[in-house]
Amino acid sequence: MRDTGAPSPLNDDDGQWAAVIGDDYDMPADVDASFRTVRKVAVGHFAVFLCVVVGVPVLTLTVDWWSGGRLIGGMSPSFVMAAFGLYVFFFALAAAAATLSNGVEERMLGAQEREPVDESDDS
Amino acid sequence: MTVASIIALTVLLLAVTVLALVLRPGRASTLEFYLAGRRVGVATNACAICGDYFSAASFLGVAAAVYVSGLDGIWYATGFAAGFVPVLLFVAAPLRRFGEFSIPDFLGRRLGSGRIRLIAVCVVQLIILSYLVPQAVGSGITWELLVGEGVLGLTPYATGVVLSTVAITALVVLGGMRGTTWTQAVQFLLLLAAFIWLTVVVLGSGFSYPDAVAELDSEPLANPAFAGGEWGLATESNRLDTAEPATFGEPGGRYGPFGQLTLMVTLVMGTAGLPHIMNRYFTSPTGTAARMTTVWVLGFAGLFYTLAVLLGTASRSLIAKSVESHPWLAELTVDGVLRVPEHAPLVLGRIFGGEAGLGFIAIGALIAVMSTIAGLLLASAASWGHDVYERHINPSASQRQAVWAGRGAVIVVAVFSAALALGLRPDSLTALFPSIVATMVTWAFALAGSALAPVFMLAIWWRGTTSRGAGAGMITGAVTAIGMFTSATLTGDNGVGEVLLAPTIVAAPLATLVTVVVSLCTPTPKDVDRMWLRLHGTAADRRAARLARLTIAGVGGVKGVKEDRSER
Numbered sequence: 001m002r003d004t005g006a007p008s009p010l011n012d013d014d015g016q017w018a019a020v021i022g023d024d025y026d027m028p029a030d031v032d033a034s035f036r037t038v039r040k041v042a043v044g045h046f047a048v049f050l051c052v053v054v055g056v057p058v059l060t061l062t063v064d065w066w067s068g069g070r071l072i073g074g075m076s077p078s079f080v081m082a083a084f085g086l087y088v089f090f091f092a093l094a095a096a097a098a099t100l101s102n103g104v105e106e107r108m109l110g111a112q113e114r115e116p117v118d119e120s121d122d123s
Numbered sequence: 124m125t126v127a128s129i130i131a132l133t134v135l136l137l138a139v140t141v142l143a144l145v146l147r148p149g150r151a152s153t154l155e156f157y158l159a160g161r162r163v164g165v166a167t168n169a170c171a172i173c174g175d176y177f178s179a180a181s182f183l184g185v186a187a188a189v190y191v192s193g194l195d196g197i198w199y200a201t202g203f204a205a206g207f208v209p210v211l212l213f214v215a216a217p218l219r220r221f222g223e224f225s226i227p228d229f230l231g232r233r234l235g236s237g238r239i240r241l242i243a244v245c246v247v248q249l250i251i252l253s254y255l256v257p258q259a260v261g262s263g264i265t266w267e268l269l270v271g272e273g274v275l276g277l278t279p280y281a282t283g284v285v286l287s288t289v290a291i292t293a294l295v296v297l298g299g300m301r302g303t304t305w306t307q308a309v310q311f312l313l314l315l316a317a318f319i320w321l322t323v324v325v326l327g328s329g330f331s332y333p334d335a336v337a338e339l340d341s342e343p344l345a346n347p348a349f350a351g352g353e354w355g356l357a358t359e360s361n362r363l364d365t366a367e368p369a370t371f372g373e374p375g376g377r378y379g380p381f382g383q384l385t386l387m388v389t390l391v392m393g394t395a396g397l398p399h400i401m402n403r404y405f406t407s408p409t410g411t412a413a414r415m416t417t418v419w420v421l422g423f424a425g426l427f428y429t430l431a432v433l434l435g436t437a438s439r440s441l442i443a444k445s446v447e448s449h450p451w452l453a454e455l456t457v458d459g460v461l462r463v464p465e466h467a468p469l470v471l472g473r474i475f476g477g478e479a480g481l482g483f484i485a486i487g488a489l490i491a492v493m494s495t496i497a498g499l500l501l502a503s504a505a506s507w508g509h510d511v512y513e514r515h516i517n518p519s520a521s522q523r524q525a526v527w528a529g530r531g532a533v534i535v536v537a538v539f540s541a542a543l544a545l546g547l548r549p550d551s552l553t554a555l556f557p558s559i560v561a562t563m564v565t566w567a568f569a570l571a572g573s574a575l576a577p578v579f580m581l582a583i584w585w586r587g588t589t590s591r592g593a594g595a596g597m598i599t600g601a602v603t604a605i606g607m608f609t610s611a612t613l614t615g616d617n618g619v620g621e622v623l624l625a626p627t628i629v630a631a632p633l634a635t636l637v638t639v640v641v642s643l644c645t646p647t648p649k650d651v652d653r654m655w656l657r658l659h660g661t662a663a664d665r666r667a668a669r670l671a672r673l674t675i676a677g678v679g680g681v682k683g684v685k686e687d688r689s690e691r
Contacts, residue, residue, distance in 0.1 A: 009203070023522030024669070026660035028652060035322020035659040039584065042212040049208050053391070057383040060374050061363075067373050074340045079372050082197040083432045087204055094211050094421045096415050105411070109661045 008080040026109055038101050052089060056081055062074040125447060138309075163406040167308050169419030172403050174307030176420075177314055178254070178495035179261025179465075180564035182488050185428060188465035189435025191346055192359075193339065193371035195378050196435065198689070199565075200428035206394025206568075207424060209580075214395050214411035217583045217658045224405060225505040226398050226575060227320050229557035231628075233658075235648040236590030240514060240596075244506050244603055246574045247398045251503045252540060253567035255496060259463065261543030262287035262492040268469050269485035281545055283489075288541040291493045295500045296530045303497045304406065310494040311423070317487030318430040321468065324475040326438045332433055332440070337439040346464075347457035352459045354457045371439065381622035386565070389625040393568025396575030399498035403507060403524050408671070409664040438467035444475050455690070500533045507532035515653055539551035565625060566608060573630030574600035583658060586651050592642030600634030640659045 059066040060078055075083070087103045163171065178184075181203060186250035188196030200413025227247055232239030266283025273282040292364055295303055326332075350356035361367045362382070363375035370376070378386065394400065407413040443459030446452045451469065461470065472484030513520055520528070553627045577600060578593045614620040624630065646655070656662075 006557065011351055019226060023630060023687070024654055024662040024666040026662045028656060030662045031656055034661075037657070040684060046209065046212050049205075049212075053387055054384065057387070060383065061380055070337075073331065074335075074337025074372050075333050076194075077509055079194050079197075082194060084429055086201050087421075087429055090204055090208055090420070091421045091425050094418045095210055097212055098418045105661050110665050119173065 024110065030109055030111070034105055036107065037104045041097060041100050041104060043095055049090075049093055052086070056086070128416075129266075134186050137689070149173075161306055161521070163403075165407075165412050165419060167304065168407055168412075168416045169423060170308035170311045171304045172400060172492040172594050173427070174309075174311035174418050175399055175403060175498035176397075176424075176495070177311065177491055178564065179258050179265075179488065179492045181427070181431065182259075182314060182491035183261055183264070183320075183465040183468060184564065185431040186438060186468045187466075187643050188377075189432050190439050190461065190464045191465045193344055193369075194374055195376045195383070198378070198386050199390070200384055200432055202390025202427050203394075204424040205387065205391050207417055207421050209391060210400075211414060213580050213583065214401070215404050215417045218401065218410075219404045219413035220410035220660070221658050222662060222663070223403065224402075225502065226396075226401050226579065227506060227510040227667065228514070230578070230582060230593060231510070233368075233654055234321070234590040234593055234651070235599065236594075237515060237592040237595050238518035240510055242594050242597055243575070244510050246570070246597055247506050248503065248536075249601070250396070250567050250571045250575070251499050251536065252400060252543070253507075253570060254397070254475045254500050254549070254564060255536070256541035257544045257563035257567075258496050258499070259284045259288060259541055260547055262489060263544060264465050265469065265485050265488040265492070266462065267468055269372055269481065269489075284541050284544045286538050287489060287492055287496065291496045292500065292533055292537040295497050295504070295533050299501075299526075303501055304403075305498060306486045307494045310490045312627075313490055314487050315423070315427060317472075318427065318434065319415035319482055320486060321434055321475070321480075322430050323472065324480075325434070325441070328475065330437055332436065337370035337434055339436070339439055340373065341372070344371055345460065347460055347462045350573045352460065356458050356460060372593035379618065379621055382625075385622050385625040385628045387563060389569045389572055389627040389630070392572030392576045392627045392631050394571075396571030396579060398506065398571075399495070399502040400500050400576075401556045403498070403580075409667045410661065411664055433490050434468055434471060438471050441474065442470055444468070444518070449474060482615060495639040496537075500537055503536040504529035507536075536540065555621065563604065569604050569608070569625060569627050569630070570601060571629040572635060573604035574598075578637040578638055579629050581635065581642075585639075585642075586655065587647055588641050589642040589645040590648055591645045592638045592640075595641040596634040596638030599637040600630050603633055 004046070055077065067076050069076055071077055071080050141173035150233060170448045181200075185200045185203070188199045190196070195237070218229065221229055221233065223232055224248070227240045227243035231237060251542070263280035263283040267279040269281055273279045274286075275282075277285060294306060318462070344358040344359045346359060347354050350357070359369040359376050361369040361375035362377070362379040367375075374383070404416070407416055438461075442452065442456070442461060446459045449475075453461075453467060455470065461467060467483060468486065469484050473481035476483060508525055508531075512528040512532075513525045517524065517528075574597045578588075578596045581588045581596075582593060599655045604626045606621045607630065611620050614623060
């Protein structure tokens, strides 16, 4: 589908029209494929997130050492996880998911704009 | 109040006013007023989102919750930070790429229905009010402790509520989203600086975090309670093991078997439905920038909440030891424990920095309140001014009229929330809710996570979502959440009350189910394929990135950009 967002034709150094901007468009099939891949990335990372976030209360209820043991001074594994560990985990998970999603979109969308210009094409 | 505090407060108010005037929208345009022209960079927007998000509930409430409940209080901070993970995974990029003005506008356009926009406006206004009132309460508490005197015959608490509301309303009316963005970004850096300073002086005094937890854990957790006409310390019961008393470093001080989980679900789901936070994503230049902004937010949130938890622990440990050497603590404490837990970071600031230290932390608290109020008022203005006035009441309104409608909405909502806050007395509610500010903000999260977030995510990720389905889902989520809150006043916060006070774990799945079932029974919008290209395509992102490169390169750089494209 052609993007309708008011392209601005520019002239290159030779005074020839050059469609530098406004050529950006996505094909529905490409968007659908990219959407499905990004969704897999999101759901996969969310599953990991959910396991950890739900896992901490479950460990509290089921493993005595989790709340009763001592790791640093009086801090139990549960305390260390809540006070520091989960924030590091959230940041690492977010950075990984964002990098992967951006990479997927970069590779799967806009490919037609990256194709080399055919110099012999006079049209 | 010291001269230093008065000077600092005056400088703060002046700085806010000057920023608002300098950065006010150059022309009367709704795009400028509500979205800062969609040109807010990643780092700036991340700081502004943090300024918006880290309210009194984060600055005062998290430390207070840790102070009162120990380990169980930390889950407020964890939930507040965790909420941005689903936002990053499911919301930020597509929401920005669709590119509307607000959540109701997004839902109205995506589902092709004016009615769904109006239903969403009602839900958004309820969320905003639930969030605004505790911010105003927080400003009243802070003023009461910082200044201790009222003006124009008002009590100190009322003076804090009124002054903060008036100052920030003026900022929003004058500065719009651009002025608010920059002041929120600066305000977040000041908040962080306040916490870093306090942490450095506390640790510098010889405070050992692990040893303090061990020491606090060695005796039962006890908090002030008003019984038999006088204050005394009451030992907290352990909700996981009734045979043992609750302690600071172990679970059970606040939550039973399900409480921790229900709170986490409420805070995690709620973040994705907070109108003032989601609106900020519309100000990013691209969807990719919105996604990366969220990564930065998670980094900042991790740092901020780690410090908040440390300071809550330090307050519990150090304030009790300081009562003898600091006689002024006597009227604030009962046997060394603060009556109003939200005072914890403020008192710690005064112990280690004297009046100037109290002033610095109190100004941080006022900043936290003001920046969040600003974001909420802007979200409310976008909702009334754009979604209702411009879309429904006067569709042919000029840009100037629409902006003024938004400004009028800001004033009305600010007055209403201040009036509600004046009707509340935090110390009278402390017995009912250990940290009233954090608890009230949890209600806003519960409503957002129950009514808006499920519908919002389905509209982004499921083509089959229809306006009727979304409407039914939102109403179901809102009614269930409010009904469960109301029931909680009868049951208390034990047992089933834990679920009733944080109802998202029930209300959100129910809202999702109703949305899906009703959507399956109704026809989908005709142009859903076009919507999908806007939501999940990156053409607009690539065009914006290319335009930005051209702007930087100038006309002489055009050829270079072309070559760059060929090489790629």
